[in-house]
Amino acid sequence: MKQVNIGGVPEHFNLAWYLTLKNGEYKEKDLNLRWHDYPGGTGAMCKALRNKEIDIAVILTEGIIKDIIDGNPSKIVQTFVQTPLVWGVHVAHDSPYKTINDLKGTKAAISRYGSGSHLMAYINAENNNWDLEKDLDFKVIKDLEGAVKGLIQGTADYFLWEKFTTKPLVDERTFRRIDDCPSPWPCFVIAVREDFIESNREDLEAILKIINNTTKDFKDIPSIDKSIANRYEQQLEDVQEWLGITEWSQDLIDKETIMKTQKELFALNIIPEIADYETLTYKL
Structure with a gap:
C-alpha cells in the first residue's frame, strides 16, 4: 500500500478529509493517506512541501501562490473551498x-x-x-x-x-x-509537489475523486452541523451560519482568479512579479 502524506489546518473546513479517511475510502484504492495537522497554517505547510514532509497540502490560495513564486516546487491542482475566508x-x-x-x-x-x-x-x-x-x-x-x-x-x-x-x-x-x-479570493486550494504529480498522477486523481464526491454533497450529510459543532467545540448556530456561506469546489482555479489574486499581492509588494497561470497550476 502506497503512503501519501497530506497536510491541512485542524479546522472545520477539512472535516470532509477526516470523514473519507474514517470510512477507509483511500485504502480501497490501495492508498495509505496520512493526514497531518498544521496548526501553524499556510507558512508551516509551505515549508513542509519544500522539505518533502508532505506530498499534498490543503492550503490558503494567497500563501501558496506567494511561495510558488518564491521557489516552492509545487502546483495548484484544484480549488477546495470556493468562497472567501x-x-x-x-x-x-x-x-x-x-x-x-x-x-x-x-x-x-x-x-x-x-x-x-x-x-x-x-x-x-x-x-x-x-x-x-x-x-x-x-x-x-x-x-x-x-x-x-x-x-x-x-x-x-x-x-x-x-x-x-x-x-x-x-x-x-x-x-x-x-x-x-x-479574503478577496477563494480561500483554500489543493497544492501538490511537482515530483509527486509526475510520478503518482493516477493516485492523485483517485484521491481527488474521493474527496470531491464527499464535498459535492457535504451539506446534505445528515446532522453534519451537529458533527462539526461537537468535533470543533463550536456553537450550533455558528456552524449553521458558516455552512450557509461556504461552498466547496471540485474544479481547478481559473486563470482570471489567479491573475486577480496576483495583482492584489503584487500591489501590496507581497510578490515580486506576476507569474504565468501555467507556472502556478497543473490541470490533471
Whole structure:
C-alpha cells in the first residue's frame, strides 16, 4: 500500500478529509493517506512541501501562490473551498482597542512571515487606507495558541484568523472581535509537489475523486452541523451560519482568479512579479 502524506489546518473546513479517511475510502484504492495537522497554517505547510514532509497540502490560495513564486516546487491542482475566508480581526478581551482605526501602527500577531495571517494584515491595512510601511508591524506567534499568549501578555496587539475557528475564544472572553476582513479570493486550494504529480498522477486523481464526491454533497450529510459543532467545540448556530456561506469546489482555479489574486499581492509588494497561470497550476 502506497503512503501519501497530506497536510491541512485542524479546522472545520477539512472535516470532509477526516470523514473519507474514517470510512477507509483511500485504502480501497490501495492508498495509505496520512493526514497531518498544521496548526501553524499556510507558512508551516509551505515549508513542509519544500522539505518533502508532505506530498499534498490543503492550503490558503494567497500563501501558496506567494511561495510558488518564491521557489516552492509545487502546483495548484484544484480549488477546495470556493468562497472567501472570513478573517476576524481580534484583540485581547480587555484590550483598550475598540475600532480598526485604533489598531493603526500597532503590532499584528502573525503565525509566520508569508502566512495567511501575515498577508491578510496587508489586505486589512489596504482596506482601511493605512500606510503599508508605517502603519504595519508584526510579531511572530506560530499558531492560535501563541496568539492567545501574545495578545493577553501584550507582546502583540491584534490578530487575524478565521472567525469561526476563533469564535469559541470570543465566546469565552479571551478575544474580542472588532471587525471582519474577507479574503478577496477563494480561500483554500489543493497544492501538490511537482515530483509527486509526475510520478503518482493516477493516485492523485483517485484521491481527488474521493474527496470531491464527499464535498459535492457535504451539506446534505445528515446532522453534519451537529458533527462539526461537537468535533470543533463550536456553537450550533455558528456552524449553521458558516455552512450557509461556504461552498466547496471540485474544479481547478481559473486563470482570471489567479491573475486577480496576483495583482492584489503584487500591489501590496507581497510578490515580486506576476507569474504565468501555467507556472502556478497543473490541470490533471
